[in-house]
Amino acid sequence: MPVAQGPQVTARNVLVIGMSAVLVAGLLVLMFWILLSRGNTTVVIGDQDFNAGNAVSQANAISEAGPILYPDLLSGGQRDIYLTHQGDDPTQGWLAFAARRAQDPRECYFEWDNETAAFYLTSVPNSDITCEPATVDSLGTGLRQYRVEVRGNNVHLLLYQTVQPSSVG
Numbered sequence: 001m002p003v004a005q006g007p008q009v010t011a012r013n014v015l016v017i018g019m020s021a022v023l024v025a026g027l028l029v030l031m032f033w034i035l036l037s038r039g040n041t042t043v044v045i046g047d048q049d050f051n052a053g054n055a056v057s058q059a060n061a062i063s064e065a066g067p068i069l070y071p072d073l074l075s076g077g078q079r080d081i082y083l084t085h086q087g088d089d090p091t092q093g094w095l096a097f098a099a100r101r102a103q104d105p106r107e108c109y110f111e112w113d114n115e116t117a118a119f120y121l122t123s124v125p126n127s128d129i130t131c132e133p134a135t136v137d138s139l140g141t142g143l144r145q146y147r148v149e150v151r152g153n154n155v156h157l158l159l160y161q162t163v164q165p166s167s168v169g
Contacts, residue, residue, distance in 0.1 A: 052083055052155040059090040066112040067119075067138075069099055070157075080109060081146060081157065082119075084138065094148035096157045097140030105129055110136055110143075 050070070052058060062068060067084035080099035087093035100109045100121070108131035110119035121134040136142060147161040 048158065048160045050157040050159055052157055054153050055090040055094075055150050055155050056153070058083070058155055059085045066114050069109075069112075078106075079159065080106075081159075082110070082112075082140065083148070083155070083157065084140070086139075091150045094150065094155055095139060096146040096148045098144040098146075101134070101143065104131065107131070110134075 052068070052070070058068065062083070062085045067082040070081045070083060072079040072081070081096050082099050083094070083096050085093055086095065100106070104121070107124045107127040107129035108121055109124075111122045112119055117138050119136040119138075119140070121131045121136075123129050123131045145163045147158040147163050149156045149158065
């Protein structure tokens with residue numbers, strides 16, 4: 001009884017597959033090089049739109065406990081952000097801003113104080129870093145501000161869109 005034979009691997013087949021793989025890889029590298037050399041291309045890793053949750057429940061939580069700190073888990077800790085809310089309307093009055101100044105190390109961040117309704121620069125517990133004393137108001141004046149939108153019933157932080165400090169969304 002004859003035994004069926006599978007496909008034969010020849011030097012020619014290996015050469016064709018290998019050359020095809022090299023050609024595809026080369027085209028991908030060329031495509032990325034062209035895109036990045038244009039100067040107006042930004043490489044973004046992670047979500048650009050952070051859904052912070054239901055606007056009503058987040059506004060209530062902020063009015064009871066103060067601004068919410070969202071630690072950065074994706075970009076090497078360079079974008080810890082506070083979310084806060086001003087006013088009675090959960091569809092308006094949202095602010096998001098950096099939890100520390102650009103010149104400060106990650107071990108230094110602003111911490112909310114409910115009694116004074118202000119942020120005070122502090123350092124991570126058990127850190128060897130000493131932070132220069134600083135105070136910021138409840139609006140995050142002087143810190144990098146991020147665009148905030150309410151869509152549907154949810155608050156969205158647009159992480160790659162900074163705004164002027166006077167913009168309250």
